[in-house]
Amino acid sequence: MGGNGTGQSILVEGLEKRFGDVHALRGIDFAVPRGSVLGLLGPNGAGKTTAVRILTTLLTPDGGRAVVEGFDVVRDAAAVRRLLGLAGQSAAIQEELTGRENLEIIGRLYHLGRAEAGRRADELLERFDLAPAAHRPAKTYSGGMQRRLDLAASLVAHPAVLFLDEPTTGLDPRGRSGMWEVIRELVAQGTTLLLTTQYLEEADELADQIVVIDQGAVIAAGTSEQLKSKVGGDVVEFTVPDASRLGDAVAAVAGLTDGDPFTDQETGKVSVSIGDRGSEALIEVVRRLDAAAVEIAGLSLRRPSLDDVFLALTGHAAEESAATPGPPRRRGRRARQEAGA
Numbered sequence: 078m079g080g081n082g083t084g085q086s087i088l089v090e091g092l093e094k095r096f097g098d099v100h101a102l103r104g105i106d107f108a109v110p111r112g113s114v115l116g117l118l119g120p121n122g123a124g125k126t127t128a129v130r131i132l133t134t135l136l137t138p139d140g141g142r143a144v145v146e147g148f149d150v151v152r153d154a155a156a157v158r159r160l161l162g163l164a165g166q167s168a169a170i171q172e173e174l175t176g177r178e179n180l181e182i183i184g185r186l187y188h189l190g191r192a193e194a195g196r197r198a199d200e201l202l203e204r205f206d207l208a209p210a211a212h213r214p215a216k217t218y219s220g221g222m223q224r225r226l227d228l229a230a231s232l233v234a235h236p237a238v239l240f241l242d243e244p245t246t247g248l249d250p251r252g253r254s255g256m257w258e259v260i261r262e263l264v265a266q267g268t269t270l271l272l273t274t275q276y277l278e279e280a281d282e283l284a285d286q287i288v289v290i291d292q293g294a295v296i297a298a299g300t301s302e303q304l305k306s307k308v309g310g311d312v313v314e315f316t317v318p319d320a321s322r323l324g325d326a327v328a329a330v331a332g333l334t335d336g337d338p339f340t341d342q343e344t345g346k347v348s349v350s351i352g353d354r355g356s357e358a359l360i361e362v363v364r365r366l367d368a369a370a371v372e373i374a375g376l377s378l379r380r381p382s383l384d385d386v387f388l389a390l391t392g393h394a395a396e397e398s399a400a401t402p403g404p405p406r407r408r409g410r411r412a413r414q415e416a417g418a
């Protein structure tokens with residue numbers, strides 16, 4: 078085993094990657110202590126997959142360095158691969174084979190004996206709630222079951238370090254919470270985990286430390302509490318259908334928080350950070366709007382989202398129309414992607 082004696086399982090320094098004109102990683106730094114979970118959080122195109130592919134030796138960096146359990150991912154790539162088990166977005170699941178057969182084959186690839194490979198397959202199928210479907214072809218599995226089989230496959234070899242690239246993107250809420258449970262169990266057994274996600278809530282649930290990246294650069298790092306304190310806690314959101322009353326609405330709720338409410342002129346949506354005061358603040362918002370005789374629609378109390386974090390960190394919403402003037406680093410990126418450009 079490697080081990081670099083520093084207690085860091087993963088170390089990333091000044092990591093850079095270009096694809097032609099695209100500067101996918103602009104020199105990112107972070108460290109993941111052994112046995113902890115790092116959430117690498119960022120929107121589409123931030124550079125998350127590029128970082129994971131470099132760390133799992135599938136891609137060579139153009140600058141900086143990355144070390145996993147003491148092994149340099151370029152110089153000691155073979156050693157890193159041995160450490161990792163099958164990592165990345167899609168482990169080599171064969172659709173025609175049953176769940177159990179898939180796991181057994183991987184066990185044999187890792188030189189477990191026949192009996193041991195079978196035992197390990199059964200243990201993992203049990204742990205991932207797949208035992209009842211063990212003898213069905215993987216192609217008959219639901220999306221959530223396939224993700225769990227993927228994750229089980231990456232664990233056949235007991236990796237000390239695991240990389241999960243957006244493990245819950247595209248899953249329904251039930252599939253997502255099932256996956257969270259499984260991940261929590263893993264972590265409880267001491268696995269070092271680097272998890273990428275687009276969801277603050279997911280990083281919040283699972284990560285000890287969060288690194289927020291955007292357009293290839295780290296824009297914030299810290300615990301979920303530290304990040305949320307930048308946002309100012311929970312958010313009350315409502316819409317003012319009558320545009321002429323928007324100013325009155327904002328004035329009514331302005332005194333509630335230290336920061337200014339965020340207003341979207343186009344949709345009439347108002348967001349107010351209310352710290353940790355929860356439903357009490359919600360009631361106060363309603364009372365004040367009522368006193369000001371402002372009619373509202375769609376009142377909600379929610380946890381801060383990734384967009385709120387971006388807003389707090391960059392002063393811009395993560396999603397803006399391409400026409401909105403502002404520094405180019407945030408302008409319209411997601412809007413363009415959603416338009417299919």
Ligand SMILES: Nc1ncnc2c1ncn2[C@@H]1O[C@H](COP(=O)(O)OP(=O)(O)O)[C@@H](O)[C@H]1O
Nearest residue numbers: 096099101119120121122123124125126127128
């Ligand atoms: N093989 C590639 N060739 C060209 N551009 C790429 C390639 N892989 C990623 N990119 C670009 O690099 C940036 C970061 O991509 P990626 O790491 O996939 O982001 P994320 O996983 O956070 O969505 C994006 O602009 C993406 O289009």
Ligand SMILES: [Mg+2]
Nearest residue numbers: 125126127243
């Ligand atoms: Mg990705």
